[in-house]
Amino acid sequence: MIEFTINGQATSLDADPNMPILWVVREKLGMTGTKFGCGIAACGACTVHLDGEPVRSCSTPLSAAEGRAITTIEGVSGEDGELSAVQQAWISEQVPQCGYCQSGQIMSATALLRDNPTPSDDDIDAAMSGNICRCGTYKRIRQAIKVAAGLETAQSEDEAQESAA
Amino acid sequence: MSEQDTGTQAAKKERSKVAKWSRRGFIGAGVLAGGALLIGVGVRPGNPVGKLKAKVAGGAGEELVNSWVKIGADNIVTAIIPHCEMGQGAHSVLAQMLADELDADWSKVEVMQAPADGSYIVSDTARMFVAPFTMNAADWIEPTWDGLFTQIGRLADAMITGGSSSIRTTGQYQMRIAGAAARKMLIGAAADEWGVPASEITTRDSTLIHSGSGNSAPYSDFAAAAAEQPMDSSPALKEPKDYRLMGKSKRRTDIPAKVMGKADFGIDANIPGVELADLSYAAVRRPPVPGTEVTSMDAEAAKAMPGVQQILNMGSFIAVVADGYWNAQQALNTITAEYSASESPIKTTADQFAAFRDAIDAAGDDGGEQAASRGDAASAFADAATKLETEYSAPYLAHAPMEPVNCTAWVRDTDDGAKCDIWTSTQVPLMARSAAAGALGMDDEDITVHHPFLGGAFGRRLENDYVTMAVRVAKATGYPIKMIWSREEDTQKALYRPADVSRFKGGLDAGGKLVSYNNIFTQRHDPAEASVPGIYDIANTSVRVAEAPLHLPFSAWRSVDHSQQGFFIESFIDEAAIAAGADPLEYRLNMLGANTARHKGVLEKVAEMSNWSAQRGEGIGLGVAIVESFGTVGAEVIEVDMNSGRPKMLNIWAAMDAGYVMNPDGFRNQIEGGIVFGLTAAMYGEIELEDGAVKQSNFHDYQMLRMDETPAIEVAIINSGTVPVGGAGEPGTPPAAPALANAIFAASGKRLRDMPFAKQFA
Amino acid sequence: MRKFTASMAALGTLSLAACGGSEVQEPVEQIVVAKPGEAASAAAPEQAVPAEPEQPAE
Numbered sequence: 001m002i003e004f005t006i007n008g009q010a011t012s013l014d015a016d017p018n019m020p021i022l023w024v025v026r027e028k029l030g031m032t033g034t035k036f037g038c039g040i041a042a043c044g045a046c047t048v049h050l051d052g053e054p055v056r057s058c059s060t061p062l063s064a065a066e067g068r069a070i071t072t073i074e075g076v077s078g079e080d081g082e083l084s085a086v087q088q089a090w091i092s093e094q095v096p097q098c099g100y101c102q103s104g105q106i107m108s109a110t111a112l113l114r115d116n117p118t119p120s121d122d123d124i125d126a127a128m129s130g131n132i133c134r135c136g137t138y139k140r141i142r143q144a145i146k147v148a149a150g151l152e153t154a155q156s157e158d159e160a161q162e163s164a165a
Numbered sequence: 166m167s168e169q170d171t172g173t174q175a176a177k178k179e180r181s182k183v184a185k186w187s188r189r190g191f192i193g194a195g196v197l198a199g200g201a202l203l204i205g206v207g208v209r210p211g212n213p214v215g216k217l218k219a220k221v222a223g224g225a226g227e228e229l230v231n232s233w234v235k236i237g238a239d240n241i242v243t244a245i246i247p248h249c250e251m252g253q254g255a256h257s258v259l260a261q262m263l264a265d266e267l268d269a270d271w272s273k274v275e276v277m278q279a280p281a282d283g284s285y286i287v288s289d290t291a292r293m294f295v296a297p298f299t300m301n302a303a304d305w306i307e308p309t310w311d312g313l314f315t316q317i318g319r320l321a322d323a324m325i326t327g328g329s330s331s332i333r334t335t336g337q338y339q340m341r342i343a344g345a346a347a348r349k350m351l352i353g354a355a356a357d358e359w360g361v362p363a364s365e366i367t368t369r370d371s372t373l374i375h376s377g378s379g380n381s382a383p384y385s386d387f388a389a390a391a392a393e394q395p396m397d398s399s400p401a402l403k404e405p406k407d408y409r410l411m412g413k414s415k416r417r418t419d420i421p422a423k424v425m426g427k428a429d430f431g432i433d434a435n436i437p438g439v440e441l442a443d444l445s446y447a448a449v450r451r452p453p454v455p456g457t458e459v460t461s462m463d464a465e466a467a468k469a470m471p472g473v474q475q476i477l478n479m480g481s482f483i484a485v486v487a488d489g490y491w492n493a494q495q496a497l498n499t500i501t502a503e504y505s506a507s508e509s510p511i512k513t514t515a516d517q518f519a520a521f522r523d524a525i526d527a528a529g530d531d532g533g534e535q536a537a538s539r540g541d542a543a544s545a546f547a548d549a550a551t552k553l554e555t556e557y558s559a560p561y562l563a564h565a566p567m568e569p570v571n572c573t574a575w576v577r578d579t580d581d582g583a584k585c586d587i588w589t590s591t592q593v594p595l596m597a598r599s600a601a602a603g604a605l606g607m608d609d610e611d612i613t614v615h616h617p618f619l620g621g622a623f624g625r626r627l628e629n630d631y632v633t634m635a636v637r638v639a640k641a642t643g644y645p646i647k648m649i650w651s652r653e654e655d656t657q658k659a660l661y662r663p664a665d666v667s668r669f670k671g672g673l674d675a676g677g678k679l680v681s682y683n684n685i686f687t688q689r690h691d692p693a694e695a696s697v698p699g700i701y702d703i704a705n706t707s708v709r710v711a712e713a714p715l716h717l718p719f720s721a722w723r724s725v726d727h728s729q730q731g732f733f734i735e736s737f738i739d740e741a742a743i744a745a746g747a748d749p750l751e752y753r754l755n756m757l758g759a760n761t762a763r764h765k766g767v768l769e770k771v772a773e774m775s776n777w778s779a780q781r782g783e784g785i786g787l788g789v790a791i792v793e794s795f796g797t798v799g800a801e802v803i804e805v806d807m808n809s810g811r812p813k814m815l816n817i818w819a820a821m822d823a824g825y826v827m828n829p830d831g832f833r834n835q836i837e838g839g840i841v842f843g844l845t846a847a848m849y850g851e852i853e854l855e856d857g858a859v860k861q862s863n864f865h866d867y868q869m870l871r872m873d874e875t876p877a878i879e880v881a882i883i884n885s886g887t888v889p890v891g892g893a894g895e896p897g898t899p900p901a902a903p904a905l906a907n908a909i910f911a912a913s914g915k916r917l918r919d920m921p922f923a924k925q926f927a
Numbered sequence: 928m929r930k931f932t933a934s935m936a937a938l939g940t941l942s943l944a945a946c947g948g949s950e951v952q953e954p955v956e957q958i959v960v961a962k963p964g965e966a967a968s969a970a971a972p973e974q975a976v977p978a979e980p981e982q983p984a985e
């Protein structure tokens with residue numbers, strides 16, 4: 001029996017301690033917001049927080065969560081369901097394309113901004129370059145992080161309507 | 166807004182305008198029980214209209230106005246979208262197009278994925294690719310073409326998302342017409358009820374208004390009555406000045422769920438009625454060399470592994486079914502197997518490239534198939550003042566969508582006979598159904614395909630190899646299984662963008678003008694015009710294809726042949742410009758041929774954006790490339806810094822002319838992504854062969870561009886008004902690699918003729 | 928028809944897959960170890976796993 005909290009909920013689970021957290025979260029707890037991308041900690045799609053630190057859940061065994069707190073994308077919004085500043089910026093900057101990697105991107109960005117509320121471009125590169133986006137939304141991810149940090153103004157829908165050159 | 170039509174283009178546009186909207190957007194109608202009318206492409210006598218209604222309009226108080234749009238009792242307009250959503254934004258933009266013509270309240274528009282049903286084939290997409298010359302047919306022949314392509318679409322299961330086509334085919338020819346027709350029927354119903362002329366009724370925000378009588382009503386009040394109105398198959402459509410949603414950057418409807426982790430992709434499938442704990446998972450392994458079979462396997466260790474339920478040798482692959490994917494994959498990793506011998510003589514990357522070069526050598530000076538010909542390229546080369554002979558190459562590439570290939574399947578006996586349900590990320594849900602039917606020996610009607618969001622596709626999910634595998638495993642087990650490929654399997658056992666070699670002989674006259682263009686290569690797939698330097702006026706041109714075998718199976722990869730040809734052609738043109746001592750951008754402008762107002766427009770725009778003529782610092786250079794693909798003309802300039810000895814990309818500017826862009830912010834996002842996709846291939850993309858198998862296995866050796874290497878990207882849109890409009894998903898990709906190679910040359914004098922580039926700066 | 932199939936390659940090889948012709952292939956070998964829901968995980972988990980959580984790739 002392994003005990004941990006997930007998104008604030010105390011949980012105990014009779015599961016293989018060697019099983020990566022990714023598969024526990026997805027297949028045992030039914031929380032599918034955390035994604036499988038590579039299985040070798042090379043793409044970041046599976047990023048969750050373990051006691052607040054971003055980890056690649058595909059390569060982190062459940063045993064590592066014993067007595068600790070796991071936060072997934074489902075736990076990022078406020079208790080009243082209000083989206084976090086990062087999530088709101090992801091919408092205002094219209095970041096996602098396919099969206100598959102974006103849970104992991106948001107988890108990495110959330111940890112970055114908590115530790116470094118006003119990151120430089122280099123800080124953003126350092127924190128985010130472990131997360132691959134095959135759709136290529138890096139420009140928008142960078143912009144959204146700056147918006148969430150209050151360094152740039154959010155793009156309103158009306159501004160975005162400014163159409164063609 | 167740039168108006169830069171030449172006389173010829175204006176004339177062409179005018180012709181298009183005449184014929185364009187006279188198309189029969191619909192070819193049939195059926196009356197439903199209760200008096201509602203179902204209208205849409207593919208609905209004709211004998212079709213299961215009632216069954217379709219149950220799939221798309223099951224809610225209380227809902228009446229179906231037509232098969233592309235639904236209006237609920239709460240006045241919510243639901244756009245039913247026949248295309249898949251794989252990140253390109255088609256769900257939202259197609260809804261925008263329909264809602265604009267319908268004068269719907271955008272805040273009350275919802276999007277629904279159309280079910281995998283023959284009623285939702287996208288006949289116009291098939292038509293644009295198979296017979297583009299019919300797209301603006303004369304009125305008298307239009308019903309014939311429309312009927313023919315509906316039939317072909319049905320036979321071919323053409324419910325398909327690809328070819329950068331959703332907006333310019335389904336959007337223009339189906340969704341807009343559906344919206345306008347529905348609006349007209351609602352007006353007709355209100356006119357009858359209110360006893361006023363239809364011409365006096367206006368619409369706004371999902372409301373019918375007759376100002377003379379003071380009557381107004383939400384659309385929902387007349388949804389049922391509208392169904393009894395006559396259907397206009399060629400309703401008048403809005404002019405751009407009247408657009409309220411089209412041309413606007415409305416936010417995408419799928420994004421909120423995607424930032425909350427609530428968007429369901431194929432891999433997230435839940436099976437209704439099956440408890441999470443009871444679902445089984447399959448890990449699979451195909452033989453390492455294409456075309457070979459499993460001859461024997463040793464699964465002793467796997468049998469004792471935790472959670473294992475079944476171990477299957479399926480002939481063409483091995484599967485382990487377990488209580489979780491992790492357990493299945495761990496058990497699979499312990500299985501050893503023997504495979505049949507490959508008949509392919511190609512074992513290594515060197516073998517593959519030798520096969521290309523042998524084919525080109527064998528074709529000699531006039532062998533192979535002529536793909537394009539003008540003047541006498543051979544004698545013009547012989548007479549040229551300056552001769553240029555170059556050879557370029559591109560490697561195999563994998564698609565590597567972030568969501569690994571997966572498919573959930575349940576094959577079971579019911580009182581009603583054998584049934585199969587499939588949940589998967591696919592660009593071709595009806596073809597997936599046919600593939601499953603073939604593999605199971607079942608009828609299409611007994612198979613239901615559920616297709617949620619796709620976690621990327623880029624052409625990979627046009628294939629049904631994985632669907633066939635999953636249903637075969639599910640049939641063997643008799644209980645539902647979720648098959649997930651490891652990233653290694655996804656990288657090594659897929660279908661690939663082909664490698665190729667392309668050879669050029671160019672002749673310049675004394676003034677530096679390119680007067681002879683001779684080109685031969687080996688891989689021609691699609692689009693046919695990708696290898697033709699048609700935008701340039703070159704007096705003597707010969708383009709030939711010398712077919713050569715591919716060891717790895719082909720599949721379409723974002724921009725298909727343009728992904729190699731853009732690099733080959735635009736690198737060669739750059740070398741010609743350098744040989745002529747000309748500015749590469751000026752050289753291109755001077756060489757543009759007939760009907761190239763759009764090309765001139767994007768080149769001039771990108772020159773302005775990049776401040777092209779301004780002197781850069783030491784070791785910094787600019788490269789340009791222009792490619793027309795999927796109806797869109799795109800020019801890109803890249804600024805690269807070579808001072809560290811390796812290319813560091815600083816800036817990218819892109820000017821794109823798609824005729825008219827329906828959602829500018831969404832279009833920009835697609836071009837930005839297309840550029841990163843192209844630059845990833847240019848810098849890193851390479852699938853190599855060893856012992857007949859793919860060498861690369863995961864993101865550590867099949868690298869992607871990441872945040873720290875992605876430069877600033879600026880995209881400008883030129884709405885030239887050209888009809889038909891162009892695509893968005895693919896056109897950003899082809900110019901990226903040649904623009905980078907040309908920039909590296911400008912910065913360092915090093916000409917890169919082989920992709921990828923990064924390893925050439927070890 | 929060549930034009931038809933060639934054009935459709937870009938959209939996903941409509942040609943043969945859609946027209947059927949494939950045969951139903953049964954498994955060459957099928958080893959049944961347990962049924963779903965059965966406690967098959969009694970076997971000792973001995974597979975190699977990372978001892979420490981890996982750090983995120985930078």
